[in-house]
Amino acid sequence: QVQLQESGPGLVKPSETLSLTCTVSGDSISAYYWSWVRQPPGRSLEWIGYIYYSGSTTYNPSLKSRVTISLDTSKNQFSLKLTSVTAADTALYYCARTNYGDYAGSSPAFDIWGQGTMVTVSS
């Protein structure tokens, strides 16, 4: 079965860059869209952005100026970089496989999730 696993530092200093990697097993990354979603402690979910296997990206405009999502098909991984972090970026970060539904106008939905990795921004 398809599994996703996030990895990266759990502590990042303010103003530095948060870097996470998601390793996909059980399926090729060369299909589907692949997303990052975060969840601050005790709060709801926030979509960060996604990358298509072709390399094209779509970001949440609220984070777009600071986000880069990239793909490494040779390692079956995709990555997140978030620059100039502040305490507001402290959250549980999930990677997720992303599918559009069955209709031409379907919204993306996240059908397989990693277990999540907690990132704290603090000096």
Place this chain on the structure above:
Amino acid sequence: QSVLTQPPSVSAAPGQKVTISCSGSSSNIGDNYVSWYQQVPGTAPKLLIYDNNKRSSGMRDRFSASKSGTSATLGITGLQAGDEADYFCGTWDDSLSALVFGGGTKLTVL
């Protein structure tokens, strides 16, 4: 403040039915398809419903959903203790050009 509005909590007894609402606007729910997620405490969210009312692979038919206008509803029948979780709705927002979520609803099985 989430773009989609959900009640903070709902509760019902085992075996009963509960509904969870998700209210939005013409730029999100009104014009796009809705998904629903279940998040048991300490675990990652799980996709329940996509395209307004289609159950995700492996999801029991105790879970159903619908959409009308700018609102969506998730229904759960035959409540079990294992259904205790947070439930989130999500959809694309045309004005924000982003996928947005509701604030989440905590389901308590009494």
